[in-house]
Amino acid sequence: MTEQAMEPGTSTTARSILKIDGLVAGYGGGDVLRGVSLEVSEGGITCVVGPNGAGKSTLMATISGLLRPRLGSMMLDGQDLVGRSPRQVLQLGVVQVPQNHSLFRDMTVRENVELGGYILSDRALTARRLAAVFEVFPQLAGWAGQKAGSLSGGQQRLVEFARALMLEPRVLMLDEPSMGLAPKILRTVFDAIRRMNAAGTTILLVEQNARAGLRLSTHGIVMENGRVRLSGTGREVLENPEIGALYLGGVVSPG
Amino acid sequence: MSVLLRTEGVHKSYGGVRALDTCTIEVDEGTVTGLIGPNGSGKTTLFNVITGYAKADAGEVYLADRRITNIAPDKVFALGIGRTFQLTRIFPSLTVMENMLVASQHHRTGARKRAIEQLEFVGIAGYHASLAGTLSYGQRKLLELAYVLVADPAIILLDEPAGGVNLSLVNHIAARIRELNAAGKTFLIVEHNMEFVMGLCQQVTVLDSGTVVAAGPPDIVRTDRRVLDAYLGEDIEDIEDTDEDPDPAEGT
Numbered sequence: 177m178t179e180q181a182m183e184p185g186t187s188t189t190a191r192s193i194l195k196i197d198g199l200v201a202g203y204g205g206g207d208v209l210r211g212v213s214l215e216v217s218e219g220g221i222t223c224v225v226g227p228n229g230a231g232k233s234t235l236m237a238t239i240s241g242l243l244r245p246r247l248g249s250m251m252l253d254g255q256d257l258v259g260r261s262p263r264q265v266l267q268l269g270v271v272q273v274p275q276n277h278s279l280f281r282d283m284t285v286r287e288n289v290e291l292g293g294y295i296l297s298d299r300a301l302t303a304r305r306l307a308a309v310f311e312v313f314p315q316l317a318g319w320a321g322q323k324a325g326s327l328s329g330g331q332q333r334l335v336e337f338a339r340a341l342m343l344e345p346r347v348l349m350l351d352e353p354s355m356g357l358a359p360k361i362l363r364t365v366f367d368a369i370r371r372m373n374a375a376g377t378t379i380l381l382v383e384q385n386a387r388a389g390l391r392l393s394t395h396g397i398v399m400e401n402g403r404v405r406l407s408g409t410g411r412e413v414l415e416n417p418e419i420g421a422l423y424l425g426g427v428v429s430p431g
Numbered sequence: 432m433s434v435l436l437r438t439e440g441v442h443k444s445y446g447g448v449r450a451l452d453t454c455t456i457e458v459d460e461g462t463v464t465g466l467i468g469p470n471g472s473g474k475t476t477l478f479n480v481i482t483g484y485a486k487a488d489a490g491e492v493y494l495a496d497r498r499i500t501n502i503a504p505d506k507v508f509a510l511g512i513g514r515t516f517q518l519t520r521i522f523p524s525l526t527v528m529e530n531m532l533v534a535s536q537h538h539r540t541g542a543r544k545r546a547i548e549q550l551e552f553v554g555i556a557g558y559h560a561s562l563a564g565t566l567s568y569g570q571r572k573l574l575e576l577a578y579v580l581v582a583d584p585a586i587i588l589l590d591e592p593a594g595g596v597n598l599s600l601v602n603h604i605a606a607r608i609r610e611l612n613a614a615g616k617t618f619l620i621v622e623h624n625m626e627f628v629m630g631l632c633q634q635v636t637v638l639d640s641g642t643v644v645a646a647g648p649p650d651i652v653r654t655d656r657r658v659l660d661a662y663l664g665e666d667i668e669d670i671e672d673t674d675e676d677p678d679p680a681e682g683t
Contacts (some may be wrong), residue, residue, distance in 0.1 A: 206597055227662070228623040229594075271506060356471075359665055383662030384470060423662045424653040425625035 190217040190394075193378055194270075199248035201238045207246070208234040210402035214345060214394075221369065221379045223393035223410060225386035227423045230399040232382045235352050239380075240272045241265040249252055252346065253423065267295060269346030273336050275355055280323025285316060285335050288324045295416030302342070309341045313368065313376050328360075330361035334368050341372065348372065349380045354388065366392055370383040386423075398422055433495075435460035435617050436481070436512070438587050441490030443476055443641075450476040450639040454490070456679055458586065458634075463608060463618040465602045465628040468638035471663050475517060477638070478481065478588055483507040483516045493584070513584030517591045519571040519620075523564025530563050534578040542581075549577040553607060569596040576607065586617040592622040607633050627634075629653060637661060 194216035202208040208231045216222045224232050230337065239250060241262040250257040252268055260268070279288050289309060292301045302318040310316050316338055319327065324335060333353055340348055350369065354362045366388060373379050383389030390396045396413030398406035400422045406413050436458040443451040450475045457466045466474050466499040479485035481492050492500045494510055508514075521530050531546035550556040553573040558566060563574060572592060579587055592608075593601045605627060608618060622628045628635060629649040636646040639661035645652050652658055 227625070281488070362665075387663045387666040389664075391666055419663070420659045424658060425629045 182275070186241050190220055193253055194214060194220040194237070195249075195251045195382070197249045197251075199250065201234060201237060201243055201245040201248075203234075203243070208402055209248075211248070212399070212402070212404055214404055214407065216378065216380050218371075218378050219376065220394035221373050221410075222380060222395040222397065223381045223383055223389040223412075224397045224399060225383055225389055226399035226405075227393070230400075231402045232399055232415055233351060235399070236349055236380075236382060239265070239270060239349065244334060266343065269343065270349065271340045271343050271345035271347070272349040272351065273340050274352065275351040277329070277332055278335070279324040279332055279335055279339075282323055283329070284321055285292060285324055286320040289316070289338045289342060290334055292339030295343070295393070305342050305344065309338045312341060312371060313338050315430060328361070329357050330364050333357070333365050337368055337372060341377065345377060346381055347378050351380075351382050352384050353381070354385050362388060369378065386419070387414065432459045432461065432520045434458065435495060436619065436667070436683065438477065438481065439490070439491045439493070441480055442488045443473075443480055443485060443490045443580045444488055446653060450641050451480065451487075451490075452581055454638070456636050456643060458619050460617050461465055461612070461615055462633045462661050463557055463612050463620065463631055465635040466619060466638065467623070467625075467628055468637060468644075469664075472638040472661070473641035475590060476641070478514065478621060481507070482512060482588065492519065499591075508584070511585035513579035513582055513586070514591055515575045515589040515592065516574070517594065519568075521566075521578070523562065523572055525562050525563055526560055528559040529565070530574060530578060531581055534581045541640070545581055546577075549580045550574075550589055550651055552580070553577045554603065560638070569600040572596060572600075576604070580611075585617065587611075589618060589620045589622075590624055593622055601627060625653075640668065641681050663682035 181351060184415055192215040197213045199212040200207050201208050224235065230409055233241065238245050239257065241260050241264065245258060255268060257265055269341060274296060274427055288300065290306060296302050313334055316335065324332060327335065352366050357365060362385065369379060369381065369392060381389055381393065390410040390413055393410035396408060396410040397404055398413060405422050406416055434457045438454055438456050441451050441454040447607055454473065454477060456481065468474055483502055486501050491498055493511060493536045499507060499510060522533065527550065528546060531550065535542035535546060547556060547559065550559055555570050555573050555578050558570065566574060590606050601624065608631060612618060617676060632649060634647065635649050635652045637644050637652060637658050643660055644657045645655045
């Protein structure tokens, strides 16, 4: 994987590592995803935004194997993800950081990060990965011995990211990482996302703060009512006047 | 048109988080007013403060000219503010009719007749003898609406009436609200489904970070730049530089 920083608009030649086509999925009552097709470029940051109920979190749950789609395909570098268990999806290299804080509060930061590699059987490999992760997030070294529960919300997010990196994900999925964080801390978290991407990690980001998320990303996707309604580079989507109508209904004048 | 419900400069914090910040809204009598805003903007907290489920740290709530700030939920209900919840609150091991009779405890005479009328109005009278716990999610929402209607409140607060229900039921609920409104009933509705809100409400109030950023008719509100800003979030470039050095000590 290259470490080149991708400028929005220059990434169209990048290879798609994840291809989703015609995905239909939901919970009992009805379909939440109504034919979602999208591609995730290797080495990029792809940001999915959209109003409440658009299906963003359902999309993540479906990719992760927590929810089985009724129709459609999800190909990770040529391998079909449909029908695989969450563990199998993880082993194939798709790692999700959930929306809600998920650290073991009474365990140390180091222990929490190590747990990210629980499906690795090789202790030496675990140690090497841990060192690599601490290189991406040097500040973690200072907190390693502290209980995760003693960290602030933004700091805990960084530990969650580090934990996910232990598997060297081929696609790292982040579900609303800014949720519940103050705007200033948001910046720290987004810097961390940038840093993971610069270290070669492909990222699929679902974000509630559409502007901040799209600004950060090489690719942007707007979902609404279970479908992809807009896509392009992050900047193209950000500047598309239709985005307002998708959030608020009707037509929103640009400017 | 007179103001039926209003809040004045309401503040409410949970821990260090400010959920409502100088929140002032007005609901005109006889209107369907929508209360919208991004996730976490304070909509449900405002409902909780109005209905006595949460105590305001500062500010006032008035029903017509009567000050009702921080009075108990049952008193608020008795004064004429009915309310449904985002996740329905019914008694699952009681029958539909028994649930309705619980709502009628202040008006016992003719309670059964009124209960049946309201169940017929929302369209679930056929289930009156079923245990409420056996109803579908959508039917529970209708039961909750009937439950509120039986007390004949002056104003009805609905928390996400269209959330998680199918399109035909969304239309059914909208039609019932229109019918009640045509007969003079006032509504304040929290809802994320914009088609529902913009199609149904005469007035829309928009919250962001616990404060009102816009209020007016749907067509004015949805073209308001501040509303779009609230929904799309703050651009990272506009967030001022932080010297937050992630130091665990401050997190404890």
